[in-house]
Structure formats: structure tokens, C-alpha cells
Amino acid sequence: MSSEDEIQMDDSDSDQGDLDDECLSDDDGIALESHDQNNSEYRENAVPDNEVLNHDSLEIEMKKTIADVQAVLQTKSGMCRILLHKYKWNKESLLERFYENPDTTTFLIDAQVIPRHTESVPSGDSECDICCIVGPLSGLACNHRACTACWKSYLTNKIVDAGQSEIECMAANCKLLIEDEKVMTYITDPNVIASYRRLIVASYVETNRLLKWCPGVDCGKAVKVSHCEPRLVVCSCGSRFCFSCGNDWHEPVNCRLLKLWMKKCSDDSETSNWINANTKECPKCMITIEKDGGCNHMTCKNTACRFEFCWMCLGPWEPHGSSWYNCNRFDDSVAKTARDAQEVSRANLQRYLFYYNRYMGHQQSLRLEGKLYATVKSKMEQMQTLSMSWIEVQFLRKAVDVLSECRRTLMFTYAFAFYLQRDNNSIIFETNQKDLEMETEQLSGFLERDLDSENLVTLKQKVQDKYRYVEHRRKILLDHCAEGAEQDIWMFNE
Amino acid sequence: MSATRRLQKELGDLKGCGVRAYENVECDETNLLKWTVLLLPDKEPYNKGAFKVGITFPVDYPFKPPKIAFETKIYHPNVDEEGKFCLPIVTTENWKPATKTEQVMMALLSLINEPEPNHPIRADVAEEFQKDHKKFMKTAEEHTRKNAEKRPE
Numbered sequence: 001m002s003s004e005d006e007i008q009m010d011d012s013d014s015d016q017g018d019l020d021d022e023c024l025s026d027d028d029g030i031a032l033e034s035h036d037q038n039n040s041e042y043r044e045n046a047v048p049d050n051e052v053l054n055h056d057s058l059e060i061e062m063k064k065t066i067a068d069v070q071a072v073l074q075t076k077s078g079m080c081r082i083l084l085h086k087y088k089w090n091k092e093s094l095l096e097r098f099y100e101n102p103d104t105t106t107f108l109i110d111a112q113v114i115p116r117h118t119e120s121v122p123s124g125d126s127e128c129d130i131c132c133i134v135g136p137l138s139g140l141a142c143n144h145r146a147c148t149a150c151w152k153s154y155l156t157n158k159i160v161d162a163g164q165s166e167i168e169c170m171a172a173n174c175k176l177l178i179e180d181e182k183v184m185t186y187i188t189d190p191n192v193i194a195s196y197r198r199l200i201v202a203s204y205v206e207t208n209r210l211l212k213w214c215p216g217v218d219c220g221k222a223v224k225v226s227h228c229e230p231r232l233v234v235c236s237c238g239s240r241f242c243f244s245c246g247n248d249w250h251e252p253v254n255c256r257l258l259k260l261w262m263k264k265c266s267d268d269s270e271t272s273n274w275i276n277a278n279t280k281e282c283p284k285c286m287i288t289i290e291k292d293g294g295c296n297h298m299t300c301k302n303t304a305c306r307f308e309f310c311w312m313c314l315g316p317w318e319p320h321g322s323s324w325y326n327c328n329r330f331d332d333s334v335a336k337t338a339r340d341a342q343e344v345s346r347a348n349l350q351r352y353l354f355y356y357n358r359y360m361g362h363q364q365s366l367r368l369e370g371k372l373y374a375t376v377k378s379k380m381e382q383m384q385t386l387s388m389s390w391i392e393v394q395f396l397r398k399a400v401d402v403l404s405e406c407r408r409t410l411m412f413t414y415a416f417a418f419y420l421q422r423d424n425n426s427i428i429f430e431t432n433q434k435d436l437e438m439e440t441e442q443l444s445g446f447l448e449r450d451l452d453s454e455n456l457v458t459l460k461q462k463v464q465d466k467y468r469y470v471e472h473r474r475k476i477l478l479d480h481c482a483e484g485a486e487q488d489i490w491m492f493n494e
Numbered sequence: 495m496s497a498t499r500r501l502q503k504e505l506g507d508l509k510g511c512g513v514r515a516y517e518n519v520e521c522d523e524t525n526l527l528k529w530t531v532l533l534l535p536d537k538e539p540y541n542k543g544a545f546k547v548g549i550t551f552p553v554d555y556p557f558k559p560p561k562i563a564f565e566t567k568i569y570h571p572n573v574d575e576e577g578k579f580c581l582p583i584v585t586t587e588n589w590k591p592a593t594k595t596e597q598v599m600m601a602l603l604s605l606i607n608e609p610e611p612n613h614p615i616r617a618d619v620a621e622e623f624q625k626d627h628k629k630f631m632k633t634a635e636e637h638t639r640k641n642a643e644k645r646p647e
Contacts, residue, residue, distance in 0.1 A: 130591050131500050132499045146591075157554065161558075162586070170591045171592045296614075
């Protein structure tokens with residue numbers, strides 16, 4: 001597949017229009033689960049229409065959005081950035097809310113960018129509240145003041161140690177967020193300034209629903225799409241991943257089941273036992289969280305989320321009423337269910353191992369078959385010395401590409417199948433899976449064993465026929481799964 | 495150390511704050527970063543004893559919050575067996591450099607005086623507190639008599 005060729009690089013202008021339309025239609029800022037079901041039109045065979053942005057172009061895009069908002073609000077760009085952060089970089093919904101609000105000042109106060117109260121300040125030197133040394137003080141719009149050294153220490157601490165890009169005033173009850181311009185006047189260390197700029201861009205990417213960091217090792221680029229949904233995206237570093245969950249592109253299984261599956265698979269190792277015992281997922285954004293203190297009042301560290309919840313019941317912290325006790329009261333019927341479940345779990349374990357072994361088997365094959373690229377390369381060179389042209393020998397490379405794709409698909413079919421309830425549709429699925437698996441093994445056999453034993457013309461014919469057929473089988477399987485998802489026929493046991 | 499002046503001032507302020515419940519504060523002369531406050535709750539079942547609270551200030555105080563834990567065992571829904579508790583104003587997320595130790599002590603005192611059984615650390619104690627308050631009071635009083643320090647005259 002040559003889809004990489006189609007990526008637009010740093011093309012910040014062309015998609016702006018689409019982006020705006022999208023924001024208008026959907027201003028809730030929440031990715032819905034339901035799009036697990038309609039991924040058929042974003043199949044991997046379609047050309048991935050995502051943009052790839054590096055740090056600099058991200059900064060440019062961000063500044064452009066800020067400038068647009070600034071033109072309307074007529075306020076500092078640092079304030080606009082904080083406002084946009086609050087609206088998850090959905091410019092349209094920010095402006096809509098701004099126009100709805102009859103009072104601009106209240107709007108800005110609510111967003112914590114201008115102070116609710118301004119305290120009067122004595123002029124001249126006075127004692128700094130923070131370090132208790134008398135000297136010249138300065139401060140924010142709220143007139144909470146401190147000496148320059150304290151501001152600097154405070155901001156450096158927040159930036160370097162806490163990794164925050166939205167920082168509140170130092171005063172105890174003041175919620176005012178410090179605008180970027182102000183931050184920059186206090187921090188002077190170039191490393192801290194660089195960290196702050198990096199954090200701003202990171203916060204821009206992480207809160208923006210249409211952007212996602214590429215999971216590729218040391219890649220550092222982000223991928224931009226026009227709709228937020230589970231789909232294949234391709235980064236210029238070659239990483240191919242799911243936009244929604246950041247994992248390898250995992251069709252036919254959906255993100256939610258894949259996450260369950262991967263968690264289950266890693267449960268065997270010591271590490272995952274630890275993960276199981278010491279971490280939970282944030283109930284809102286599903287990021288994995290480790291609890292490092294006694295307090296059950298948790299705040300999600302994910303900048304886009306910051307959800308506060310109870311570690312025990314995973315409910316939101318705010319409305320925690322007296323009903324809390326329901327989450328730790330011993331319940332007889334629950335205990336009985338637990339005992340029954342234990343008996344079932346033996347059988348379940350057997351079933352799980354069946355799927356796990358096949359899943360891992362294909363994963364291993366996928367890894368090992370990576371070596372085939374080297375083998376076919378030398379074969380291709382050899383064939384070129386014997387009468388064939390460069391273009392004529394490309395079928396071998398293509399065959400290995402197809403083989404890899406099929407392995408990956410097969411791998412994820414076992415995760416899909418593990419959760420699938422048995423019914424007529426699942427039987428069709430299993431038949432498709434069987435066909436694909438059988439044919440894939442044959443293709444793999446051709447490429448691993450028969451490369452040298454056939455004459456070139458028959459080899460080419462056989463390999464081409466096989467990979468075309470395998471590719472076809474794969475498409476049938478994926479189409480069937482996608483159609484099923486669209487018509488909601490798949491029943492999953494979770 | 496940038497914290498010295500601030501800590502000296504805070505120490506003086508706390509000693510002279512006139513609130514009996516937390517004005518008994520001791521500080522190691524060689525180490526300004528380690529304080530011990532004798533907390534005197536005024537509500538039953540804790541008003542018969544005194545509770546040592548250890549405060550450890552980080553070197554980069556006040557930009558990082560102090561670490562606070564009970565050194566005296568206390569039977570309380572919001573304090574665990576190791577003396578740890580959850581006080582929002584001293585969590586890393588919520589900490590503000592302008593917050594003074596006196597304010598922290600005030601918040602701690604009110605948590606001890608008025609337990610929050612809906613946000614417990616020790617669920618068993620919290621359940622007893624809500625479901626069988628009489629028994630809770632008895633256990634806590636007993637516990638205070640056995641483990642707490644003597645209140646200064």
C-alpha cells in the first residue's frame with residue numbers, strides 16, 4: 001500500500017475550512033463511544049487524509065487559532081490561549097459562548113483570565129507574602145503581589161516539576177490563571193522557557209480533539225484529522241495507528257474491546273499484576289492512574305481531563321453523598337455470584353488461553369516475517385540479474401506487505417473473537433477467519449520456503465495469485481465485520 | 495535557603511497566634527524544616543487528649559507543600575493507621591505558596607473536630623461513625639485515653 005505518498009505535509013491552510021465546519025457541528029468536546037460502530041468508511045484501504053505536523057507547525061497552527069480569537073475578543077493572546085484551552089481548542093464553541101454571554105467581563109472572569117476582585121495595593125516596597133523579605137513587589141491583574149524571585153521560583157516549579165502550562169496565581173484563594181506574557185516576564189532561564197513552550201504545545205495537542213501525538217518512538221510529531229473517530233492514521237515517520245486510541249491499527253476489533261483485551265493479556269506477568277493491584281482507569285478519560293497516597297480523592301493528571309473522583313467507587317468526587325457506603329458493603333448475593341464465577345473462571349481461562357495463544361502466535365509471526373523483507377530483497381536482486389526488470393520483481397515486496405497486513409488483521413481477529421458471542425453471524429466470521437488464516441499460512445510458506453525451488457515465471461504467477469487472493473479474503477473478512485458493526489449485529493461478552 | 499525567613503516568621507506567628515488548639519509548636523533548633531505541633535481538639539471524643547502532628551517542610555518550601563502526619567495514633571475516619579490524612583489545601587495539585595501553616599492547622603483542626611465520614615480513609619471507622627455512633631464515640635474515647643498525649647495545663 002502506498003498510502004504514505006498521499007499525506008499532506010505541513011499544509012496548514014487547506015484543511016482550515018473543514019476543521020471549522022466540524023467544530024460547529026459538535027461542540028461538546030467529548031468523543032462518543034458510538035463511532036466504534038461506523039468505521040467502515042474509514043477503512044485502511046482508503047487514503048488516510050490526515051496531516052502530520054511537527055512541533056513548529058503545531059505552534060504555527062496554535063498561534064493562528066489564537067489570533068482568530070484575539071481578533072474578536074480584543075484581549076491579550078495569552079488570555080486567548082487559556083480561553084481556548086478551556087474550550088478544548090474548539091474556536092467556534094468558544095466564540096459562540098462569548099457572543100451568547102451578555103457581559104464580556106463576566107465571561108472573562110468565569111474563565112479565570114481576569115480577576116473577580118482586585119485588591120488595592122500600597123505603593124512602594126513592602127514585605128513579600130511568600131518569602132517575607134521586604135522589597136519591590138509585582139503581581140497580576142488581581143494585584144496579588146510577590147517579589148520577582150518568588151514568582152520565578154513558583155513558575156519554574158510549576159513548569160519543570162509539575163509540568164503545568166496553565167498556572168494559577170500564588171494567592172491562596174485566587175483562581176486567576178497567569179497569561180503567557182506574564183509568565184515570560186518572570187522566567188529567564190532559556191531551558192525553562194523552552195519547557196514552557198513545549199508544555200503549551202503539548203497541552204494544545206492533548207486537549208484538541210482533532211490532534212493526536214504519534215506514538216512512534218522519538219517521533220514527536222502530531223497527526224491532525226478533520227473528524228475525531230477511530231480510524232487509521234499514518235505519520236510521516238511510518239507509524240500507522242488508530243487515531244482514537246493510539247494503538248496499532250486494530251480492525252476489526254474496536255478500541256474499547258482492544259483495551260480490555262490488552263489489559264487481560266498482560267495480566268499474566270508480574271508487571272500487570274502490579275498494574276492490576278495499584279492502578280485504575282480514570283472513569284472519564286480512561287487513562288491509567290497509579291495511586292501514590294492514602295487519600296481516595298483523586299485528580300486525573302491528564303491535562304485534558306483533570307477529573308476528580310473517588311478511588312473506591314470511581315464516581316465523581318463532587319456529589320459524593322452518604323451513599324458512598326454502597327461501594328464497600330459486603331453483599332451476600334454478590335458474594336455468591338463471586339463464588340459461582342470462580343468455578344466458571346477455570347473454563348474461561350481455558351477459553352482465554354486459546355485466543356491468547358493464537359493472538360500471540362500471529363504477533364510473533366508478524367515480527368519474524370519482518371526478516372522476509374531482507375530475503376526477498378536479495379531474491380529480487382538475483383531475479384534482476386536474470387532477465388527480469390525492476391518493476392517486474394516488485395511483486396515480491398508487495399507479497400510481504402500483504403502478508404504483514406494479514407498477520408496483523410488475523411492477530412486482532414482473535415481479540416475480536418474472544419469477546420464475540422456465538423450466533424450465526426459469529427459462525428460466518430469464523431469461516432472468514434479460517435479462510436484468511438489458511439491462505440495466509442500458504443502465502444507465508446511460499447515466501448519462506450519455495451523462493452528457490454520454483455522457476456521464476458511459475459513463482460511469480462503463484463505468488464501473485466496467492467497474495468491477490470489473500471488480500472481479497474482479508475477484505476471480505478473486514479467488510480463483513482464493518483457491516484456487522486454498522487448494523488449492530490455483533491454481540492459481545494465483556 | 496530561601497525558606498528560612500518565611501519559616502521563622504511563620505513559626506513566630508503560629509506560637510503567638512493565640513489559638514490554644516495549635517499554638518504549642520516545637521521546632522528542632524538545628525532544623526527549621528521539622529516542626530511538631532501539639533494539636534488540642536476541642537470536640538468529643540478527642541478533647542481529652544493531645545495529638546502530636548509532625549510537619550516536614552521541603553527544601554523548596556513554600557513552592558512545594560509541607561508533609562504533615564499524625565505522630566500520635568488517632569481513631570478517626572479521615573486519618574489512617576500511619577497518621578496520614580487527606581487535606582485538600584496541602585495536596586500537590588491544590589497547594590498555593592501563599593498558604594500559611596496556620597491556615598493548614600486550622601483546616602486540620604476542623605477536620606479532626608468534624609469528621610467527614612463521606613470522604614473517609616478508613617472505611618470501617620467511617621461506617622461505625624455513621625451506623626453506630628455510640629460505639630464509635632466509645633472506641634474513639636478509649637483509644638484517645640490509651641494513645642493520646644497528656645494535654646498541657
